[in-house]
Amino acid sequence: MPPKPSDPAAPDTEARLLEIVFPDHTNHLGTLFGGTALAWMDKAAFIAASRYARRTVVTARSEQVDFKLPIRQGQLVETIAKVVEVGRTSMQVDVDLVAEDLLTGERELCTRGHFVMIALDARGRPTEVTPLP
Template sequence: MAPIDDAPTTEARLLEIVFPDHTNHMGTLFGGTALAWMDKAAFIAASRYARRTVVTARSDQVDFKLPIRQGQLVETIARVVEVGRTSMKVEVKLVAEDLLTGERELCTCGHFVMIALDARGRPTQVPPLA
């Protein structure tokens, strides 16, 4: 069996297909669904980095640049880009892909601030970003 490539522990990538139940009356991805996917990816990236329980403290400016249409593949890419004492800033992008042509477009981007917690639910220190 071939060795498994190790993904950077500062990153998480999730894939979803936009089905009809994910869309609004215009046939595009609900904004709330996009935000939920982004928050989930930020949670995973921050958890992998800190190896701690994390919670969302804040979502910073989220820009919906292009609509994501029903039937498109969506890759959610989350990267820890900044680290404080107990917090991690995670940049999250939604990239839509047409499965038939392979064309990819950056559609949404934003930042989420995640806080690491100790066993008692209190903020705890995270390692510095290399």
């Protein structure tokens, strides 16, 4: 029987980060810079993969990042990263950016991306990762 998510022996597959969009995060239109969004997504992918593998990880690739809706200054952004597939040394992580209006509570999926992370051993070489349960 696979371990239950609440089982301490079960590997964590998800990470969630919260940020507020301040003026220094925005472009001349008052919306989040794409590069800032990518940095937040990469950070969440790193945390999710690190927690899953319990190893040093690096980003091998980011692919298919879709900016669906703008994220505006003053909005709360929840970055949700989840390990969805595991290879021999790699982990595929899906990452969503969800914007929330703090006054109304309205939430919208604004950006979605896919990241490939590689686990490294102490010498900086790719190392095996436990398969997903």
